[in-house]
Amino acid sequence: MRIFKFDEIDSTNTFLKNLENKEEFDLAITKKQSAGRGRRGNKWSSEEGAALFSIVLEDKKKLELEEVVKIPLVIGIAVLKGVEEYLNLIQMPELKNQLFFKWTNDLYYGEKKLAGILVEKVDKYFIAGIGINLTNKIDEEFQSKAISLRDVMEKEIDREEFILHVIKYVRYYFGIFLNGKWDEILKEINRKNLLKDREIEIHYCDSKIKGIGSDILSSGVLEVFSQGERRELSIGEVHLKI
Ligand code: BTN
Secondary structure (H helix, E strand, C coil): CCEEEEEEECCHHHHHHHCCCCCCCCEEEEEEECCCECHHHCECCCCCCCEEEEEEEECCCCCCHHHHCCHHHHHHHHHHHHHHHHHHHCCCHHHHHHEEEECCCEEEECCEEEEEEEEEEECCEEEEEEEECCCCCCCHHHCCCECCHHHCCCCCCCHHHHHHHHHHHHHHHHHHHHCCCHHHHHHHHHHCECCCCCEEEEEECCEEEEEEEEEECCCCCEEEEECCEEEEECCCEEEECC
8 A cells, every 4th residue: 555645735635636557545644735625615624633634446346326326425434433443442432422424424423523525536446535633623613513533532643543544444344345245334324324313404406405314225315304205315415403
């Protein structure tokens, strides 16, 4: 596995996307990003202390679109499992109960976002970019929505060791997904589904729909009950009503 380490770069996803002669599991790690990117074209605040990294995963099976849409969910649960196991290692297992998977691929601690994932496709490769709030301080304007591990624990965390630990899980889950283990992965996702039985608001194009979140289905969509109807949500931004 080649590791490209930076003190500062525009974005680890952009770096790997533009890298010629990519190799599977190429990993880019940086301390800071000057142009960190989030989903839907959002900017991703990338302060020092956060775990900011991207990995190249090869689409060896030439997946159909209906399989490709599951990749962000697979990476999401892989990151969650990696963080859980890290909490075990550092003897803080009690924090694991607060970790949730928010469809489609965010990691939450309680009601606040702890990590975001951006998966992009270039030729036969997926670039999975992961940003985890580790020891970075969350800007005051985002404190009601985001959280950093340092807000809930006092232990020192070795950023690189943490990233390499999480990457092991990303590689493992991607591998078992390619080997047909989606049903098992989906069970784990649903066990940690933040939106289950929660009041949510779905922002979709220009409209907003209120509903109650339910399970993540085999196709990767979110089941929602809204105005007496069962709906299946494939895209859209979901907000928890707190
Ligand atoms: C989101 O929640 O919108 C996704 C955020 C993904 C951020 C990570 S940080 C490392 C990698 N490089 C980027 O530019 N983005 C991803």
